[in-house]
Amino acid sequence: MQNLLVVTALGEDRPGIVDELSRVIVDSGCNIENSRMTVLGSDFAVIMLVSGRWNELAKLESSLPQAGRRLGLLLNTKRTDAPTRRGDLLAYAVEVISVDHPGIVHQLSNFFAKRSINIRDLSTASYAAAHTGTPMFSVLMTIDVPANTHIATLREEFMDFCDRLNLDAIMEPVKS
Template identity: 75%
Template sequence: MQNNFLVISALGEDRAGIVNELSRVISDTGCNIEDSRMTVLGGDFAIILLVEGRWNELAKLEATLPGVGRRLGLAVHAKRTTPARREGNLLPYTVEVVSIDHPGIVNQLANFFSSREINIRDMATTSYAAAHTGTPMFQVQMTVDVPAAMHIARLREDFMDFCDQLNLDAIIEPVKG
């Protein structure tokens, strides 16, 4: 197994073909995309890739990236990393929250979990207008790693009380699959 990893992030004005160009460069160097997240935020395209390859393939990719970034009009950053360490005593839970949009929701949720030493592994947020009324709404979906020793029923009760105080509709449940 190769076990040499590079995280690549890129940001720039959105246009067709960016994913094609980036994935071609990665493939041409002999590397493989292990994991990725990409989205359009405002008028900009953002991507984060976890790439695996032999050390010399990753070095070739690292040397190629500045020119690729200039050609595609992207700010590109690359960093060597290690394989993810998954502790056996953590249970993945899905958290979904919907509410009327107002500043501070993400910070309040992050504080709730951080204060209990629960790591947020993945998070996506979106804003939208409610059907019929047009009310600005906010949605958060995240995956958190709950320590297995934690009393889950108590955590769920505390979280639901917390969300009720902030007028947030919420669900917390084990990750399915």
């Protein structure tokens, strides 16, 4: 049985921070299974799934408070279980681009939540449009659509929803 630990870290960004944090994990005998790392403002943020034998995870958990102080990181951990993949879900990729304005993520998440569609992965970015400098916003997400959902109806409702909010969107099956 695989033992899993979610580790989150937040702190001032600087060169070498990923090297130092990953060294703490490797030194405990654990392995990074999955991670998302980024710079937000002037801070570095990471969320990762770490695996190891129970004693290796315990060693990591006990070493992280001291490592956090040394590295200047706020660290949190939580034991977790392996995900259960339901065979009755279809993975779809959703990409949305819009002029930036408050509430886009909430509106999108509300659309899917009302239809009992889980958002498995979501990332956003703000940027300036080429040539005009207009503030733009992009959302990339992976959703799990129940297999009994009529896809054509869902797609039509989603595109109508996006048209009302002036969002440019694509929804297509994940090909993997």
